[in-house]
Amino acid sequence: MTEVSHSKNVDELGTGKTEDIAEKNSLYAILDQALVCHAGVIMNGKSSVQPTAYGRDGDTLYFRSAVAAKEFLSAAAGHISICVTVLDSIVYGRSVLQFTMNYRIVEVSGQAREVIGGEAKRRGLRSILERIAPGSWEYARQPDDSELAPIAVLAVDLAEATVKIRTGGPRDAPADISRNSVWAGEVPILPPSWGEPVPAVDLSGPVRVPEHVSSRSY
Amino acid sequence: MTEVSHSKNVDELGTGKTEDIAEKNSLYAILDQALVCHAGVIMNGKSSVQPTAYGRDGDTLYFRSAVAAKEFLSAAAGHISICVTVLDSIVYGRSVLQFTMNYRIVEVSGQAREVIGGEAKRRGLRSILERIAPGSWEYARQPDDSELAPIAVLAVDLAEATVKIRTGGPRDAPADISRNSVWAGEVPILPPSWGEPVPAVDLSGPVRVPEHVSSRSY
Numbered sequence: 001m002t003e004v005s006h007s008k009n010v011d012e013l014g015t016g017k018t019e020d021i022a023e024k025n026s027l028y029a030i031l032d033q034a035l036v037c038h039a040g041v042i043m044n045g046k047s048s049v050q051p052t053a054y055g056r057d058g059d060t061l062y063f064r065s066a067v068a069a070k071e072f073l074s075a076a077a078g079h080i081s082i083c084v085t086v087l088d089s090i091v092y093g094r095s096v097l098q099f100t101m102n103y104r105i106v107e108v109s110g111q112a113r114e115v116i117g118g119e120a121k122r123r124g125l126r127s128i129l130e131r132i133a134p135g136s137w138e139y140a141r142q143p144d145d146s147e148l149a150p151i152a153v154l155a156v157d158l159a160e161a162t163v164k165i166r167t168g169g170p171r172d173a174p175a176d177i178s179r180n181s182v183w184a185g186e187v188p189i190l191p192p193s194w195g196e197p198v199p200a201v202d203l204s205g206p207v208r209v210p211e212h213v214s215s216r217s218y
Numbered sequence: 219m220t221e222v223s224h225s226k227n228v229d230e231l232g233t234g235k236t237e238d239i240a241e242k243n244s245l246y247a248i249l250d251q252a253l254v255c256h257a258g259v260i261m262n263g264k265s266s267v268q269p270t271a272y273g274r275d276g277d278t279l280y281f282r283s284a285v286a287a288k289e290f291l292s293a294a295a296g297h298i299s300i301c302v303t304v305l306d307s308i309v310y311g312r313s314v315l316q317f318t319m320n321y322r323i324v325e326v327s328g329q330a331r332e333v334i335g336g337e338a339k340r341r342g343l344r345s346i347l348e349r350i351a352p353g354s355w356e357y358a359r360q361p362d363d364s365e366l367a368p369i370a371v372l373a374v375d376l377a378e379a380t381v382k383i384r385t386g387g388p389r390d391a392p393a394d395i396s397r398n399s400v401w402a403g404e405v406p407i408l409p410p411s412w413g414e415p416v417p418a419v420d421l422s423g424p425v426r427v428p429e430h431v432s433s434r435s436y
Contacts, residue, residue, distance in 0.1 A: 035305060035319070038301055038303070040266065040299065041265050042260055046297045046299065047265045047297060049265075049267055049299040050325075081258065081265045081266050082267070083267045083268060085254060085269040090351055092418075093358060094358055096344075096347050096358045096360055097343075097361050100271075101254070101350065103269070109264065109266075125315075126314075129314050129317055132319065133310060133317055137314055139400065140313055140314045140317070140400055141312055141313045141394060142314055169419060177420050180422055182425065183426065183431065187413065187415050189253075189412065189413070190413050192408055194406065195307075195405065197401075197404070200310075200402040200404075203402050205398045207400065207401045208401065216405065
C-alpha cells in the first residue's frame with residue numbers, strides 16, 4: 001500500500017487544509033459504498049450534525065426531509081456541510097501518537113436546493129432508496145402525488161466535493177522504527193455484511209423473500 | 219423487536235424534535251462500539267463537519283486536534299455538535315416511502331474544553347487509543363512531554379448527550395399491509411469484522427503480531 005493522497009490523520013480534526021480533488025471514480029466509489037452521510041447546518045446559531053440516508057444520481061447528491069421542517073430547509077438552502085466516511089483499517093504505530101485510521105472521505109460544502117415536481121422528486125427518492133435497498137424501487141409500491149407532498153427532496157451539487165484518502169502504514173520516527181521492538185502495521189476493517197432477513201411482524205401469508213433482498217451483497 | 223424509543227426516521231433529517239435521554243447503558247454501549255464520530259463546528263460562518271476518532275472515559279468524550287488549529291479550537295470552545303452513529307439494519311417497507319434504517323445514535327451538543335496538563339492529556343489520549351486499538355496504550359511507546367505539546371486534547375461533557383434508537387419493522391399503511399403482496403421486514407447490518415493484520419513495510423525482524431492485535435474482536 002502506498003500513500004495515495006495526503007497526510008491528514010482522521011484523528012486530527014480541524015486542520016482541514018488538504019483539498020485534493022480525487023478522480024471522479026474515487027468520489028463515486030465512496031458515495032456508492034456508504035449507507036449514511038452526516039450533514040451539518042447552522043440552526044439557532046449552533047452547528048447541528050445529523051446522520052441521514054442519501055442517494056447519488058450522476059453528480060447530484062439527494063437526501064430527504066419533511067416539508068414541515070422549515071427551519072432546517074432554510075438553513076440547508078443557505079449552507080450545508082455533508083460528510084461521507086468509509087473506514088478501511090486501523091493503523092498501528094510504534095508510538096501511541098502514530099496510531100490512526102485509513103479512510104476514504106467525501107466532503108461536500110454547498111447549498112441544498114429543494115427539488116420541485118413529482119418526477120424530479122421521484123428520481124431523487126429513487127436514488128436514496130436504491131442506495132440503501134437496491135432493487136426496491138421497482139419492487140415496492142411507488143408514491144402517489146399526495147404522499148409526495150409532505151416530503152422535501154433536497155439536492156446538493158457534487159461539483160465542489162472533496163475526496164480525502166489515507167492509505168498505508170504508520171509514520172513512526174526513525175528511532176522508533178530502528179528499535180524494532182514493537183509490531184506496527186494495519187488491521188483491515190472488513191465491510192459490514194448482511195444478516196438473515198427478518199420478516200415484519202405484520203407480514204402474513206406466503207410472501208417470499210425476494211431475490212434482490214436474499215442475494216444482497218454489500 | 220419493539221419500538222424502544224421514537225419514530226424519527228434516520229432518512230428524515232432536520233426534524234430533530236425527539237429528545238429521549240436513554241439509560242446510560244445505551245449511551246455507553248453506542249460510544250463503546252463505534253470507531254468514529256462526526257463533529258460539526260461553525261468556521262468562517264459555515265457549518266463544517268469532519269470525522270474523528272474519539273474516546274470515552276466515564277462521562278467525558280475526548281478527541282484530539284492540533285494546537286496549531288487555532289480557528290477550530292476556538293470554534294469548538296464556543297459550540298460543537300458531535301454525532302456517533304451505529305446502523306443496525308435496513309428496514310424494507312411495502313411502500314418505497316416506508317424504507318428506513320434501524321440505528322442507535324448519540325448526539326452531543328456542547329462546548330469543547332482543552333485538557334491541560336500532561337497526565338490529563340495522557341488520560342484523554344489513552345481513551346481515544348483504546349477505543350480504536352484496545353491494548354495498545356501499554357504496548358506501544360507512550361509520549362514524552364515534548365511530543366504532547368503540539369497536540370490539543372479536547373473534552374466534551376456527556377451530561378447533555380441524547381440517545382436516539384430506532385428498532386422494529388416498517389410502519390406501512392393498513393391498505394399496503396392487507397394487500398399482502400410485497401415482502402417487508404428488516405435486513406440486519408452485521409458489525410464489521412477485522413481482516414488479517416498487515417505488517418508495516420518498515421517493520422523488520424521477527425516482531426510477532428501481539429495477542430491484543432491478533433485476537434481483536436469488534
